[in-house]
Amino acid sequence: MLGSEEMTQIFAHRGYSASFAENTMSAFIGAEKAGADGLELDVQLTRDGEIVVIHDEKVDRTTNGHGFIKDLTYKEIRKLNANKNGGKKESIPSLIEVFEWLKTNNLLCNIEMKNGLFPYEGMEEKVIELVRKYNLTDRIIFSSFNHYSIVHCYRIAPDIETAPLFLEAIYMPWVYSQSIRAKGIHPKHSTIPDHIITTTIQNGVAVRPYTVNREADLKRLFKLNCTAVITDNPIKAIKIKKTI
Template sequence: MLIIAHRGASGHAPENTMAAFRLALDMNADGLELDVHQTKDGEVVICHDDDVKRTTNGQGLIQDMTLEELQRLDAGSWYGERFRGEKIPTLHEFMALIAETRLLINLEIKNLPFYYKGIEEKIVRTVLEHDLLERVVISSFDHYVLAAIVELEPRMKLGLLFGTSKSEPWSYVEQLPFRAYSLHPHYTVVNEEYIARSHSQGYKVYPYTVNERAWAEPLAIAGLDGVITNYPDRFL
């Protein structure tokens, strides 16, 4: 079972920062999960929310700000004084950090409620430039953007994100115009039957956000492919 650090080791460091990603590397996580948006001047940056107010000392929508404006913000001190000065990273910065590792990368496109025109091409180009096609899974709640990704690069691995309302997604998944690599459900809908049925149809299962070791242990035995967690150290 792979241990995938959710927004980096976000239980111990400010989420989606280079500090959180480096800490997950130090904890020997098997993979990293991150979220991307696009700036006003077309740069792909890493942040969970479309507004910076929760995780920086600024406010405003990412789509309305340039990269220069975003990188003036402090994305670390909200979590703790020792992280003061952490910045919102670019996708290129992140890729440079992990290119020489063997980690699985789960890159989530945050394309709702705002559509970022051209973000698909930029993500595909960045993945290929860093020779990471085999190690990247692109996921999203917006399944249209995944269809656009596979049009650009048919070899890309795609992960379908679901909330709690879709506890039996298999008939839906079979009707999509692309082949999914993995299912990323909320952990509360996952059990042994969910894992077995997904595997029978050729899908890996990576539930989010699993923070309790006791929940994961029996499902690891049942063949769960991985967990997306804020605390990779609890599982390793």
């Protein structure tokens, strides 16, 4: 199981998104320099079938462009600036670009399949094929709010860890996880009480809550020895972890 070590791991949510444009190479490189253990990023499919790293189904919020990823070609998407706050131009990365960079370090990588709104036919197969090509099998976790998608991932690649995402509290999440062969859960941090975290971990299921930015919430999870936290600010999380 990824991250079954004693210390709570720190995953940078969309990279070091507190200080860099989210889901950009700068945010990922910034997370590595900050000392994060892993990254969390989101994938969607372009009109011509390229896997790109962006959270929203549309490019409007995070770039200077408009429209749905599924309606734009990879070439069109690469022309957009994913750094809306000024500063240097940032392209929306392809998953290939991220994987080539991951080969230069030891970071773990949580890939969230963004296929709740649009099913993105064949996305799981494409992502898995790339994971295999870059020999990253033991460093990847697939997560999604679309649990059918991660079960599909498990069926075609049982050697790659899966972890369902939850917005609401779920009864006995370890039982549910085991039923879909997931080795972890990624719950919203405010919906999972202490005893559920510890019981889930005791039952062999990793717990990596998101998106944990407040000092009090980080302290709580570090004290519980939670498997990992997913945070926008890895530097802040590392500082707090050192005090526990």
